[in-house]
Amino acid sequence: xxxxxxxxxxxxxxxxxxxxxxxxxxxxxxxxxxxxxxxxxxxxxxxxxxxxxxxxxxxxxxxxxxxxxxxxxxxxxxxxxxxxxxxxxxxxxxxxxxxxxxxxxxxxxxxxxxxxxxxxxxxxxxxxxxxxxxxxxxxxxxxxxxxxxxxxxxxxxxxxxxxxxxxxxxxxxxxxxxxxxxxxxxxxxxxxxxxxxxxxxxxxxxxxxxxxxxxxxxxxxxxxxxxxxxxxxxxxxxxxxxxxxxxxxxxxxxxxxxxxxxxxxxxxxxxxxxxxxxxxxxxxxxxxxxxxxxxxxxxxxxxxxxxxxxxxxx
Numbered sequence: 001x002x003x004x005x006x007x008x009x010x011x012x013x014x015x016x017x018x019x020x021x022x023x024x025x026x027x028x029x030x031x032x033x034x035x036x037x038x039x040x041x042x043x044x045x046x047x048x049x050x051x052x053x054x055x056x057x058x059x060x061x062x063x064x065x066x067x068x069x070x071x072x073x074x075x076x077x078x079x080x081x082x083x084x085x086x087x088x089x090x091x092x093x094x095x096x097x098x099x100x101x102x103x104x105x106x107x108x109x110x111x112x113x114x115x116x117x118x119x120x121x122x123x124x125x126x127x128x129x130x131x132x133x134x135x136x137x138x139x140x141x142x143x144x145x146x147x148x149x150x151x152x153x154x155x156x157x158x159x160x161x162x163x164x165x166x167x168x169x170x171x172x173x174x175x176x177x178x179x180x181x182x183x184x185x186x187x188x189x190x191x192x193x194x195x196x197x198x199x200x201x202x203x204x205x206x207x208x209x210x211x212x213x214x215x216x217x218x219x220x221x222x223x224x225x226x227x228x229x230x231x232x233x234x235x236x237x238x239x240x241x242x243x244x245x246x247x248x249x250x251x252x253x254x255x256x257x258x259x260x261x262x263x264x265x266x267x268x269x270x271x272x273x274x275x276x277x278x279x280x281x282x283x284x285x286x287x288x289x290x291x292x293x294x295x296x297x298x299x300x301x302x303x304x305x306x307x308x309x310x311x312x313x314x
Contacts, residue, residue, distance in 0.1 A: 047101040047305060048312045050253055050288050053184045053206055055128060055150045059280070060308035061104040061255060062097045062301075063292030064132065067116075068108055072215075072233060072262045081294060090116035093295065095125045100305040104128040106153075106209075106255070106290045109144045117147050130255070132188060132209070134158040135174050141181040152178045153209050153255075156188035160216040163194045172203055179204065188257075190216040192246040199250040208254045209290070210247050212240040212279070213261055235261050244282035256283055257290040269303065276307035285314045 047058040065071070067090050069082025085093070090112065094105060105127050107113045120127065129149040133139070144152060154174045162170050171187060178185035188209030189195050195208055215233040222229045240259075247254045259279040265271050279289050289308070293300040 045101055046103060047308050048314055049103075050286050050314075052130075052151060052253055057104045057128060057130075057150075057288060058102050058308070059288040059312035059314075060102055060304060061106050061130065061288060061290045062094070062102055062127075063257065063290045064105070064107045064113070065292040066294040067093075067113070067292075068110065084294075084296065085112075087112050087115035087119060091119035091123060091125070093293075093301075094120040094127050095123060096295070096301050097305075098125050098127050100301050101309065102127070102301070102305055104130060104150075106130045106132060106257075108132050109139055109147070114147065130186075132156075135170070135177070141177055145181050145183065149183055151184035151186055151207060152181070153186035153188050153207070156190050156209060156211055157216055159187055159189045159194060160191050163189075163191070163197075164218065168194075168197070171198075175203060175205055186252075186255075190214050192243045195243075195250065195254075196246050199246075199252070205252055207252050208247075208250065210243050210254045210256050212243055212256055212258045214239050214243070215258075233262075235264055240278065240282070244279075247283050247287060254283060254287045255290050256287060259289050259291065272303070273307050273311075276304070277311045280308075280311045288312075 047060055049056040049058050051057075066081045067085040069078045069085075071077040071081055094116065097105065103126075107117075107129060109131055117129070129147055131144055131147070131149040131152045132155050133141075133144055133152050134155040141152065154171050159171050162168060175185040175187065184206040185204070186207040186209060187195075187198055187203070187205055188211070190211040191214055192210070195210055198205060198208075213233075213235050215235065217234050219229050222234060244256070247256065256279055260266055260272060260275050265275045276289070283289075289312075291304055293304060295301050
């Protein structure tokens with residue numbers, strides 16, 4: 001999954017051309033100092049919610065990629081995001097989300113996120129957790145479960161790779177292991193055909209994470225269909241229509257991600273709102289969206305929460 005609004009137009013990241021991460025940190029310092037020294041804002045009413053198992057989850061979940069340093073834009077931006085989101089700032093961000101009416105965070109299990117969750121809970125933050133994970137011996141599900149995530153979802157990039165390699169059963173086995181561990185089980189994918197196959201085969205998935213852009217599209221497929229390949233990841237305008245058509249067909253709740261095309265649909269507030277409106281009008285009423293946020297230059301948390309409140313009402 002990718003940070004949702006890291007395009008230079010919305011985030012005014014032009015500083016990177018002039019001075020890199022150090023210049024960015026200096027430029028952001030006044031805003032950050034004000035935010036970190038301010039009194040906590042009162043909690044707003046909860047955003048519209050959907051049902052995930054026994055849990056009510058807001059139709060906007062906070063995403064992980066900016067926190068992990070995955071900008072899918074440039075190495076400089078990725079490094080700046082990763083460095084800025086310390087465990088302390090990540091915990092503060094989770095509190096900010098909760099005060100804005102967001103009650104869930106999709107995260108990856110890392111040392112930083114584990115520490116951030118600990119700090120956030122010490123500060124009274126009750127944000128619910130959805131963990132994106134894969135079957136890694138270094139991080140067994142028993143370790144992930146210590147943070148009490150309500151759901152664990154198989155990583156989308158790994159899903160797509162295993163399906164292409166003819167090893168879909170490994171993903172299915174992961175779903176079963178998650179259920180055995182005591183959490184809701186889901187599968188993430190960037191390719192709509194993989195979601196459709198799982199649904200058609202009747203896997204015991206409780207939810208899906210569905211990418212609006214097929215960025216894992218194989219190079220050979222693009223070469224065959226287009227006669228050429230892009231530099232970097234492919235973001236095609238038709239992709240959201242193709243994924244949301246599948247989302248509307250499956251019975252399970254879907255968490256749509258990359259609705260802003262990793263910042264490519266963030267030229268101005270109207271473009272961001274249009275993307276939220278498109279997402280909520282093209283998925284089921286039982287579905288939600290995941291959006292990564294980097295609230296350094298503007299209050300993206302408040303803005304995105306209001307778009308979800310406006311367009312996600314059911």
